[in-house]
Amino acid sequence: MLNFVSEIKIRRLKWPKKIRNEKVLRIVDDHSTRSNPDTLKLLRGNDIELLVLPAHLTHLLQPFDA
Numbered sequence: 001m002l003n004f005v006s007e008i009k010i011r012r013l014k015w016p017k018k019i020r021n022e023k024v025l026r027i028v029d030d031h032s033t034r035s036n037p038d039t040l041k042l043l044r045g046n047d048i049e050l051l052v053l054p055a056h057l058t059h060l061l062q063p064f065d066a
Contacts, residue, residue, distance in 0.1 A: 001039050005046050024048045030055045 004026065012020050026048055028034055034052050043050055053061070 001042065005042060005048065008046065008048065021047065025051060027051045027053065029053060 008024055024047065026043070028050065030052055033039070034050065040050065
């Protein structure tokens with residue numbers, strides 16, 4: 001996540017000023033490391049929302065994925 005946060009900081013500088021401070025949505029799987037309090041604090045502090053998808057949902061979310 002540190003790499004992701006760093007990359008978002010760099011990319012935000014290139015975004016138009018009116019959306020530069022908008023929240024970013026990061027979609028991840030349900031790995032146990034996703035609930036690390038330090039990581040969640042880092043993401044919140046950088047206006048990044050975390051959406052954690054429960055396990056075994058791929059067949060519902062991507063029904064035509066072969």
